[in-house]
Amino acid sequence: MKAILLKQPGGPEQLVLGEYEKPLPKPYELLVRVQATALNRADTLQRQGKYPPPKGESPLLGLEVAGEVVEAGFNCTHFQKGDKVFGLLPGGGYAEYAVIHEEMAMAIPEGLSMEAAAAIPEVFLTAFQALVWLGKLQAGERLLVHAGASGVGTAAIQLARALEAEVLVTASERKLQACLDLGAHKAINYKEVPFEDEVLAYTNSEGVDVLVDFIAGPYFKQNIECLRLDGRLVLLATMGGGKVEDFDLRRILAKRLQVMGSTLRSRTRDYQIKLTQEMSAFVLPHFQSGTIKPVVDSVFDWQEVAEAHRYMEANKNIGKIVLRVS
Ligand SMILES: NC(=O)c1ccc[n+]([C@@H]2O[C@H](COP(=O)([O-])OP(=O)(O)OC[C@H]3O[C@@H](n4cnc5c(N)ncnc54)[C@H](OP(=O)(O)O)[C@@H]3O)[C@@H](O)[C@H]2O)c1
Numbered sequence: 001m002k003a004i005l006l007k008q009p010g011g012p013e014q015l016v017l018g019e020y021e022k023p024l025p026k027p028y029e030l031l032v033r034v035q036a037t038a039l040n041r042a043d044t045l046q047r048q049g050k051y052p053p054p055k056g057e058s059p060l061l062g063l064e065v066a067g068e069v070v071e072a073g074f075n076c077t078h079f080q081k082g083d084k085v086f087g088l089l090p091g092g093g094y095a096e097y098a099v100i101h102e103e104m105a106m107a108i109p110e111g112l113s114m115e116a117a118a119a120i121p122e123v124f125l126t127a128f129q130a131l132v133w134l135g136k137l138q139a140g141e142r143l144l145v146h147a148g149a150s151g152v153g154t155a156a157i158q159l160a161r162a163l164e165a166e167v168l169v170t171a172s173e174r175k176l177q178a179c180l181d182l183g184a185h186k187a188i189n190y191k192e193v194p195f196e197d198e199v200l201a202y203t204n205s206e207g208v209d210v211l212v213d214f215i216a217g218p219y220f221k222q223n224i225e226c227l228r229l230d231g232r233l234v235l236l237a238t239m240g241g242g243k244v245e246d247f248d249l250r251r252i253l254a255k256r257l258q259v260m261g262s263t264l265r266s267r268t269r270d271y272q273i274k275l276t277q278e279m280s281a282f283v284l285p286h287f288q289s290g291t292i293k294p295v296v297d298s299v300f301d302w303q304e305v306a307e308a309h310r311y312m313e314a315n316k317n318i319g320k321i322v323l324r325v326s
Contacts, residue, residue, distance in 0.1 A: 003060055004094035004305050009049025012306035012313075020060065022097050027075035029099040032067040032085060036118035037093040037302075039312050039321040040064075040151065041237065042265065046091075047309065053091040054265065062093020063265070065100070066108060066117035067325075076102045084108040086117035088125055088272060090265065094302065096325060103273045106280050109287050112294070119151075119294040119320035120287075125272075126264050127155035127212075128279040130234045131163065134260050135210035139164035142208040144199060144226055146215050148184060149175035149318040152236070154295040156212055157182045162286055168208065170195045178318045182295070196222040207231065217241035224251050235261040295319025301326060 003020035025031040043061045045051035053059055066086035069079050079085060085105040092098045108117045130152075131137045137160065145156045148169025160167045161183040169179045170190040179187040188198040199208065207228035213219055214237035221244070223233055252259065264272070286292035297317040300308040302325050312321055 001096040003096065004062075004302060006047060006059075006061065009047065012047070012309035014047065015061075015305045015309065017303055017305075020095060023058065023092065023095075023099045025071055025073040025099050027073040028101055028103070029073045030069045030076060030079055030085065030102050030105055031071040032065060032098050032100055032105075033070045034065045034067040034093065034095060034098050034325045035114040036066045036299075036325060037062045037323050038064055038118045038122070038151075039308055039323065040122050041239075041312070043094075044309055044313055057090040058092030058095075058098075060092045060095050062089065062091065062095065062098070064088055064118055064121040065093045065098050066114040067098070070097070072102070078102050079105060079107075084114075084117075086114075086121060088121040088264075088276065094305065094323065094325075101269060101273070104269075104276055106276065106284070109284055112287060115299050115322045115324065116294045116296060118322050119296045121276075122264070123151040123155040123320065124159070124283055125275055125279050126152050126236065127159050128283065129262065129264065129275055130212045130236060131156060131159055131165075131210065132278075132282075133275070134234045134262060135212065135232045137163055137165050137210045140166075141210060142166045142168065142203060142206075142228075144168045144170075144195075144208040144211045146170045146190075146195075146211075146213050146219065147239070148179040148187060150214070151295075151317075151320045152212075152214070153179070154182055154319045157184050158286075158292045159283070162282075162292060165210075168199060168202065172315070175318050194222060195219075196225045199226045203228075210234070212236065214238075215240035217243050220244045221247055224255070224257065227255060227257055230256050230258075232258045233260065235259065236263075296322055298322070299324055 176187040216238035
């Protein structure tokens, strides 16, 4: 089959269209003819050799796909040949064919294109896990999401609104209006002012209940100041760096804070299946009614995969970058 291969760890130019062995579905797996996949920051790290795939999984990049079932393993009962499905993968999405455990697969809702469906799994599962399972965000509470216009950020804004929470985000200037259009109540240009000042001014010095962060090191002290009593900090990445110096841990005790970290890819399959089921039960009806939308920034042909990676690494996207697999 055709697939995007990584010649060697390095820059986007290392990604080339080539030939790779077609996967065989195990008894509980579906073989899917991939029609669209989408980029994640994790792909750019894997490309650089900094984020190896879990043991035993496909070395090909690609954490999500949308496509058509061409073969169902003999123990599969939910889907059959011809069904249109989408879902999260441990790897192997940048390919003509991919296998997915059938309980990780979701039926594509009526009216949703393959490109839109491919833009959903990773970011909505991550945001649902962060807000609902880890952050325990309640109706009427306040949420602060950094990188509000990122794939995960755009999903988190919409999910938080569906959960009836108040949403504050940080983003660069060009992306602020998009965050407001998606439902954020307050969008802060973090490059212009310390976000802590803006968050405290907007919340009458009360702060937020839940904070989802991907930047880490340089944001940590401000994050702690932005959280109110019993607040929850969910750390999902370290885009700004992983170290914090000269921090007084007594701030965490005094505010009774919970500080959590998570990576979705390292979770067990059972965990991911349960998350897929809960997320889809909550979110798919919103996709059908149009109250939540997959946010597709751009669609690249998969032959332009290097260009798509450069685009993401230049922080140009608002929402997801999709690859059309032809
Ligand atoms: N732990 C998990 O389970 C998990 C799962 C999925 C994703 N993630 C992580 O979540 C993050 C978002 O992923 P994504 O695919 O949605 O990303 P994305 O769409 O590529 O967006 C990332 C955005 O973050 C902002 N940014 C980048 N570097 C920054 C820095 N040093 N300081 C402040 N802002 C910065 C940029 O927006 P601005 O222009 O606004 O600065 C950039 O466009 C990534 O770090 C990814 O690795 C974690």
